[in-house]
Amino acid sequence: MKISRITTENGINLVHYYLPSTNSVTASFLFNVGSTKELRTQRGMSHFFEHMVFNGSKKYPDQEKSNTLLEQYGIIQNAWTFKNCTNYWMKSPLDHFKLALDVLIDRAFYPLLNTSSVEKEKSIITEEYHMAKDSPHSIVSREFTKALFTNSLKYSVLGKPSSFQKFTKTGLGSFHKKHYNLENSILWIGGNITLKKTLKLLQPYRLPKGRKTVVTRTSLRKKRKNIAIFKEMPSNTYHAVLGFSGSSIHDSRDQEILSLISYILGIGRGSLLYKSLKGTNSLVSYLEVDYISFREGSIFGIYINSEQKKLIKITTVIREALERIISGKLPSQELERARNLLLSNYLSLQEVSHLFGYSPDLFNMTRRELLTGEKLDYHKKIELLRSIALPDIENTLKEVLRKGRLGISLVGKSDSALKEMSKIFFSLPK
Amino acid sequence: MNVQTRLLNNKTNVILVNKPNILTTSVGFYAPIGSVDDEYLKTGTTTLTLRMLLRGTSKYSNSIKLNTALELLGAKVSLETQKEYSSIVLNVPSTNSYSALGILIDIIKNPLFNKSSLNKERSILRKQQKEKDDDPRNSLVRLHSEQLFKGSKYENSTLGNESDLKNISLKDLTSIHSQFFTKDSFLIITADLSRTDSDRLIEPLEKELGSLKLTRRKDLPLIEACKPLEISHKKNILQPVIAVGTYLPGISKGNYYQSFLLNLIIGGMGFSAKAMKIIREKLRLAYFTYSTLSSYSSLSSISVISGVQEASYKKAIMASKQIFDDLASKGVSREDIRIAKGYIQGSLDIQTESGVGLCRFMGTHLIKRHILITPEKMKREFLKIQKSSLDKLTSKKFTTNYHTTVLAKK
Numbered sequence A: 001m002k003i004s005r006i007t008t009e010n011g012i013n014l015v016h017y018y019l020p021s022t023n024s025v026t027a028s029f030l031f032n033v034g035s036t037k038e039l040r041t042q043r044g045m046s047h048f049f050e051h052m053v054f055n056g057s058k059k060y061p062d063q064e065k066s067n068t069l070l071e072q073y074g075i076i077q078n079a080w081t082f083k084n085c086t087n088y089w090m091k092s093p094l095d096h097f098k099l100a101l102d103v104l105i106d107r108a109f110y111p112l113l114n115t116s117s118v119e120k121e122k123s124i125i126t127e128e129y130h131m132a133k134d135s136p137h138s139i140v141s142r143e144f145t146k147a148l149f150t151n152s153l154k155y156s157v158l159g160k161p162s163s164f165q166k167f168t169k170t171g172l173g174s175f176h177k178k179h180y181n182l183e184n185s186i187l188w189i190g191g192n193i194t195l196k197k198t199l200k201l202l203q204p205y206r207l208p209k210g211r212k213t214v215v216t217r218t219s220l221r222k223k224r225k226n227i228a229i230f231k232e233m234p235s236n237t238y239h240a241v242l243g244f245s246g247s248s249i250h251d252s253r254d255q256e257i258l259s260l261i262s263y264i265l266g267i268g269r270g271s272l273l274y275k276s277l278k279g280t281n282s283l284v285s286y287l288e289v290d291y292i293s294f295r296e297g298s299i300f301g302i303y304i305n306s307e308q309k310k311l312i313k314i315t316t317v318i319r320e321a322l323e324r325i326i327s328g329k330l331p332s333q334e335l336e337r338a339r340n341l342l343l344s345n346y347l348s349l350q351e352v353s354h355l356f357g358y359s360p361d362l363f364n365m366t367r368r369e370l371l372t373g374e375k376l377d378y379h380k381k382i383e384l385l386r387s388i389a390l391p392d393i394e395n396t397l398k399e400v401l402r403k404g405r406l407g408i409s410l411v412g413k414s415d416s417a418l419k420e421m422s423k424i425f426f427s428l429p430k
Numbered sequence B: 001m002n003v004q005t006r007l008l009n010n011k012t013n014v015i016l017v018n019k020p021n022i023l024t025t026s027v028g029f030y031a032p033i034g035s036v037d038d039e040y041l042k043t044g045t046t047t048l049t050l051r052m053l054l055r056g057t058s059k060y061s062n063s064i065k066l067n068t069a070l071e072l073l074g075a076k077v078s079l080e081t082q083k084e085y086s087s088i089v090l091n092v093p094s095t096n097s098y099s100a101l102g103i104l105i106d107i108i109k110n111p112l113f114n115k116s117s118l119n120k121e122r123s124i125l126r127k128q129q130k131e132k133d134d135d136p137r138n139s140l141v142r143l144h145s146e147q148l149f150k151g152s153k154y155e156n157s158t159l160g161n162e163s164d165l166k167n168i169s170l171k172d173l174t175s176i177h178s179q180f181f182t183k184d185s186f187l188i189i190t191a192d193l194s195r196t197d198s199d200r201l202i203e204p205l206e207k208e209l210g211s212l213k214l215t216r217r218k219d220l221p222l223i224e225a226c227k228p229l230e231i232s233h234k235k236n237i238l239q240p241v242i243a244v245g246t247y248l249p250g251i252s253k254g255n256y257y258q259s260f261l262l263n264l265i266i267g268g269m270g271f272s273a274k275a276m277k278i279i280r281e282k283l284r285l286a287y288f289t290y291s292t293l294s295s296y297s298s299l300s301s302i303s304v305i306s307g308v309q310e311a312s313y314k315k316a317i318m319a320s321k322q323i324f325d326d327l328a329s330k331g332v333s334r335e336d337i338r339i340a341k342g343y344i345q346g347s348l349d350i351q352t353e354s355g356v357g358l359c360r361f362m363g364t365h366l367i368k369r370h371i372l373i374t375p376e377k378m379k380r381e382f383l384k385i386q387k388s389s390l391d392k393l394t395s396k397k398f399t400t401n402y403h404t405t406v407l408a409k410k
Helices: A045-052 A063-071 A094-109 A115-133 A136-148 A169-179 A195-202 A252-266 A272-279 A308-326 A332-349 A362-372 A378-387 A390-403 A418-426 B045-055 B063-072 B094-109 B115-134 B136-148 B170-178 B198-209 B256-268 B274-282 B310-330 B334-351 B355-369 B375-383 B387-393
Strands: A002-007 A013-018 A024-031 A076-081 A086-093 A185-191 A227-232 A238-246 A286-294 A297-306 A406-412 B002-007 B013-018 B024-031 B076-081 B086-093 B186-191 B230-234 B241-249 B286-295 B299-308 B403-408
Touching: A013 A195, A024 A094, A024 A362, A045 A076, A045 A086, A045 A115, A045 A169, A063 A076, A063 A094, A063 B274, A063 B334, A076 A094, A086 A094, A086 B334, A094 A185, A094 A195, A115 A136, A115 A169, A115 B286, A115 B299, A136 A227, A136 A238, A136 A297, A136 A406, A185 A362, A227 A418, A238 A308, A238 A390, A238 A418, A252 A272, A252 A286, A252 A297, A252 A308, A252 A332, A252 A362, A252 A378, A252 A390, A272 A286, A272 A308, A272 B063, A272 B115, A286 A362, A297 A308, A297 B115, A308 A390, A308 A406, A308 A418, A332 A378, A332 A390, A332 B024, A332 B063, A332 B076, A332 B086, A406 A418, B002 B198, B013 B198, B013 B355, B024 B094, B024 B355, B045 B063, B045 B076, B045 B086, B045 B094, B045 B115, B045 B170, B063 B076, B063 B094, B086 B094, B086 B355, B094 B198, B115 B136, B115 B170, B136 B230, B136 B241, B136 B286, B136 B299, B136 B403, B186 B198, B186 B355, B241 B256, B241 B310, B256 B274, B256 B286, B256 B299, B256 B310, B256 B334, B256 B375, B256 B387, B274 B286, B274 B299, B274 B310, B299 B310, B310 B403, B334 B355, B334 B375, B334 B387, B355 B375
Parallel strands: A013 A185, A227 A406, B013 B186, B230 B403
Antiparallel strands: A002 A013, A024 A086, A024 A185, A076 A086, A238 A297, A238 A406, A286 A297, B002 B013, B024 B086, B024 B186, B076 B086, B241 B299, B241 B403, B286 B299
């Protein structure tokens, strides 16, 4: 895989990666705007705007026609809003990439904002909001973020109907003008297309330059009390997240180490928690360890699903696994397994043109550059990953636990186990 | 892409697909055994048997040793149980393909079934059934499928019923495992064969699997369409979820490509599908709305699934039925056919660009339809479809068999 990072003559910040084995090309425009950048009256606006982008643009005014134009060639289109970036992407078969790129750029920079579309999206997003409120997994995850952060990270990306029902086309227009420009974005093109051909395709575009957002390093606030949150839901099972807040996306070494720790703990059937929660015991039906970093801090969460009577035992097992790492008792084989699996995932991802999602891959590297200004260097990342040793794992986790905040979020019928869970988890030695 | 078929001594097919420039090797083992093969009051046996494969083998005595050995090689194994077939797919960096293949063969051939592991896996499966039902969408899909296939072996979820799991014994697992090796079972390997030696891949397969005695697959049960019903289930949720479905001929009747295309047109191709254009964009009733096709040997079903506004869920049901009614009365438009054919050409390229994606794609078609087909050949098959053959599918019968399932507060 060959990666190039350049700014084109017409000012587009481009990340290009050439993957000759793929059948497609993906273009992904990342904008430095998300829920953490919203004012009180704008809660949910980044996400709302993301929906508006699909309602027609200057060159492609008819929404239905432009969708048909793309989908008649099998082009896949979608967008996601995160806490601090918004990502619009199209994945296209090789022959139709020029069209996909043109629609993507026109939609992101020249969307048509009309009142009837704004009203339509209010109804649709209300249903998206209801869908999230009915999902225990989504609730437990949102509450966990609220438990860990008091800063802007605690706000949900979707916002609330009481907030987004008030949005107008004028407000959305100002929001777009402020955040959607070349200085605030990175275009990411990958797949079976050469850099030369990519540059030729991009050459005709004259896009708004805008003002560069000053990248400031936001340190975590003074450590606050650990928090446990319970939400009652008439679910059959209990959904819980246990975890901690960590350092911000600026600390690239920490990011790699914490990604590796997520593999050591819970990614793969050979991971510490999989072995003890599902292998030797049958304590959980679901286990996921997720690590995601932002400018304002990061979230390390262990997501589980089980019965009420097993929650305390599960908490003890999770605590023991973390203790094992910070006490220097982790066998080197655990690190090797995690590292090999992570590197193997990188290889698999090079067989497809789009590497989206939260996994520690190229997408996250691009996001880091957008948020921190740190230039993307894939080879350095791999080198760093290969150089991580057991003491690095031990010391980083110790440091993160010492500075960060522990949190538990629980969803189910009763909170009777929460007190004991908190007692066990929050007394984790640091 | 180059495809070759090799036959092991016992006539097991090994399909080798050369995909240049990929960095990983994928090996899929497909067996024509699925949840319809579960015995009466023992639903979930096939799923449980598959899960038990990763609990230990003759060489790796427990799940920890087995999974650690795989993951030290960077290998990932995924298991899938469907109603009519099962699969085990390995994906590994090509540099470790020979070692990982050795472990995969051990998993397929020599699993250790012991009581303590069975109890653990049974308990996990039971919890998983309940957990899945916590999500209204999953719960609706399960209830809707039960309704469409009531009274047949296709009624149950592949995870089985909670009460049946306790009836499953070690003997049942062994019985399902013995049916893995049939005349229709096969292995499919995708790799860059200029860097991976195909003979070195075939050699251990021949040695370990080539002398196994192959059995004949039991005949699949015949399914008949059920009397149309409208059933509402109560759940304390903000957003009602609804499914409106009807039947299509089974795969054995030869309408596979037509059914697939019809599903794209109804709700399977993004914003251009009818469900999205009508239920979401025009009527503003839903955030998610799509259609799903369940293709089985003797009968298939197609359903529109949506999460809708509480006050207007009846309107959404009517709108879903109207989509089917319009297709029955007016036929499928040439424009929709053109868009769907174009969509499938591109999406097949995308779906099969990774080695593991290609392995799954070809493996699934071979096990379900007994046809070894490449994405390129399949594209040509789709292009041949005529409007008349789609109109035949959406005949009057298509609209007289609606099943409606609702999951809502009231």
